[in-house]
Amino acid sequence: MAKNTLIFVVDDDLMQQDMLKDHLSAMSNFTIKTFSTGEECLEQLSQNPDVVFLDYHLSSQNANAMDGLDILREIKAKNPLTEVVMLSGQDKIEVAVDTMKYGAFDYIVKGESAFYRAEKAVYNLYKMAKLKRDAGMYKTFTITFGLAFLLMIILVVVLKSKGLISDRAGWF
Numbered sequence: 001m002a003k004n005t006l007i008f009v010v011d012d013d014l015m016q017q018d019m020l021k022d023h024l025s026a027m028s029n030f031t032i033k034t035f036s037t038g039e040e041c042l043e044q045l046s047q048n049p050d051v052v053f054l055d056y057h058l059s060s061q062n063a064n065a066m067d068g069l070d071i072l073r074e075i076k077a078k079n080p081l082t083e084v085v086m087l088s089g090q091d092k093i094e095v096a097v098d099t100m101k102y103g104a105f106d107y108i109v110k111g112e113s114a115f116y117r118a119e120k121a122v123y124n125l126y127k128m129a130k131l132k133r134d135a136g137m138y139k140t141f142t143i144t145f146g147l148a149f150l151l152m153i154i155l156v157v158v159l160k161s162k163g164l165i166s167d168r169a170g171w172f
Contacts, residue, residue, distance in 0.1 A: 004031055006030070006031045007122075008032075008049040009035070009053045010052060010053065010055060010058070011036070011053070011087065012055060012065070017034050020118060023118065024122070037066075042075070045075065049082055051083050051122065052084045053085050054085070054104075057088065068086060069102060072086065073103075076102065084104050085105055085118065087108050087118075089109070089110045090109070
């Protein structure tokens, strides 16, 4: 996650949707788009959001609407790098495990601490992105150092085999 972070908030409860949008907007200058259905979110997925806050139950306005788990699977199939944070009024461990099994980054139970946990989830996503960048940098450094060391060994072996260097120090 970098530059201007694009966040989608998908919730059929408009009050919850607006409160989460306001809370996240107060954190930083995120670009936040809201959707009342998962289908609307999927139509706009080509915008490549960095994070999607997705309600688990999306059928209060339309009984035929896809549920959050189906939307989660679709998002991960189309944009595997988009992180999804599930929101739900349920505190059942089975529901949380199911969402994580299908690729959710976090599971937040709606309630008093939900907005704080959403803020913490965004912070953790930034931290994870930084760790991935750092790990890539260290991996590149390690490979470069290993190749340089291997080339030095090959050079010493070649020079020794041609008699250009010896085992004895030159000052003896």
